[in-house]
Amino acid sequence: MKTIWQDRYGGEDTLTLRDTPAPEPGKDEVLVRVRAASIDLGTRHLMTGLPLAVRLGTGLRAPRKHVPGRALAGVVEAVGEGVTGFAPGDEVYGTAAGALAELAVVPVARLARKPASLDFAQAAAVPVSAPTALQGLRDIGRIKAGQSVLVIGASGGVGTYAVQLARALGAGRVDAVCSGAKADLVRSLGADDVIDYTRTEPGADGRRWDLVLDIAGNRPVATLRRLLTPRGTLVFVGGESGGRWTGGMHRQLGATALSPFVHHRLAMYVARENGRDLETLGELADAGQLRSVVDGPYPFEETARAIARLDAGQARGKIVVTVSGD
Numbered sequence: 001m002k003t004i005w006q007d008r009y010g011g012e013d014t015l016t017l018r019d020t021p022a023p024e025p026g027k028d029e030v031l032v033r034v035r036a037a038s039i040d041l042g043t044r045h046l047m048t049g050l051p052l053a054v055r056l057g058t059g060l061r062a063p064r065k066h067v068p069g070r071a072l073a074g075v076v077e078a079v080g081e082g083v084t085g086f087a088p089g090d091e092v093y094g095t096a097a098g099a100l101a102e103l104a105v106v107p108v109a110r111l112a113r114k115p116a117s118l119d120f121a122q123a124a125a126v127p128v129s130a131p132t133a134l135q136g137l138r139d140i141g142r143i144k145a146g147q148s149v150l151v152i153g154a155s156g157g158v159g160t161y162a163v164q165l166a167r168a169l170g171a172g173r174v175d176a177v178c179s180g181a182k183a184d185l186v187r188s189l190g191a192d193d194v195i196d197y198t199r200t201e202p203g204a205d206g207r208r209w210d211l212v213l214d215i216a217g218n219r220p221v222a223t224l225r226r227l228l229t230p231r232g233t234l235v236f237v238g239g240e241s242g243g244r245w246t247g248g249m250h251r252q253l254g255a256t257a258l259s260p261f262v263h264h265r266l267a268m269y270v271a272r273e274n275g276r277d278l279e280t281l282g283e284l285a286d287a288g289q290l291r292s293v294v295d296g297p298y299p300f301e302e303t304a305r306a307i308a309r310l311d312a313g314q315a316r317g318k319i320v321v322t323v324s325g326d
């Protein structure tokens, strides 16, 4: 089978297209013929081995796993021992280590049936970014009906889902921060007001929000707290360029330690990949409350070029590559 392959940490030039033996599903695993896979910043972190803290889990000198990619959609090819809910031919989506391959092994706990309303490219965009947005709003942010929500970093992978999910979860008002060039896109997803961070800062006009989802920009904690209503909640999702060693995690960790001593709630989290949330998201998609914004899809052979778009900040929504056809 064809895979995207990587022997050493680095940029897109470390990726090659290679023929490798097909993997076999083990207990509670499903072998999926991948129709489409999406790229996210997590995939890029694992590819570059940056921030360096990543390497503690993935290999100090070189990546232990050679096939990058996590989020996929495709068709079940075979099921391993103990799998009862899926059968060959089922259309599915989920997360796997090594999604950028014609065949991938997916733990059954990270798999769900593909929603009928999404094609394979649209479904492949969902499994990493949309659960991250869902968990940030629902589980960590504890969003309540009628609340005002600000999504910082709204035009990217997580943000495009966060804007729609804040609406679907009952927010009274959803405002968004991204560059002006992508404002129309974010408005079309349901944002009330879009703030172009290249021209002005959110809150410059004195507005405050009950829940702020901080996905990008690495603003200082004090700046972000000034955006909150007196009992508001700030949820740290991500933020790039925070340093070569930890990627800026000290900002989130410091804020979480501060949280018990201030009237705001400050929280960070690492999203959990699971099939249950994919089922919830699939229901929202089929009900017309959630769609994927796909950048691409790009041909499998052009995966490196597609990843470079992410690095250059050119992506509109989720970058998707088509891995195999019918």
Ligand SMILES: NC(=O)c1ccc[n+]([C@@H]2O[C@H](COP(=O)([O-])OP(=O)(O)OC[C@H]3O[C@@H](n4cnc5c(N)ncnc54)[C@H](OP(=O)(O)O)[C@@H]3O)[C@@H](O)[C@H]2O)c1
Pocket (backbone or CB within 6 Å): 040, 041, 042, 128, 129, 132, 152, 153, 154, 155, 156, 157, 158, 159, 177, 178, 179, 180, 182, 197, 215, 216, 217, 218, 236, 237, 238, 239, 240, 269, 270, 271, 272, 310, 313, 315, 317
């Ligand atoms: N906590 C978790 O478990 C978890 C899970 C997944 C991802 N993440 C993290 O979440 C972050 C975002 O991931 P993603 O896939 O959504 O990235 P992405 O697709 O690259 O999107 C980033 C977004 O940030 C916006 N942006 C850039 N600079 C900004 C600034 N100064 N102020 C406001 N917005 C700005 C970009 O807008 P323009 O393009 O319009 O400039 C874009 O919409 C990453 O750091 C990732 O590692 C965390």
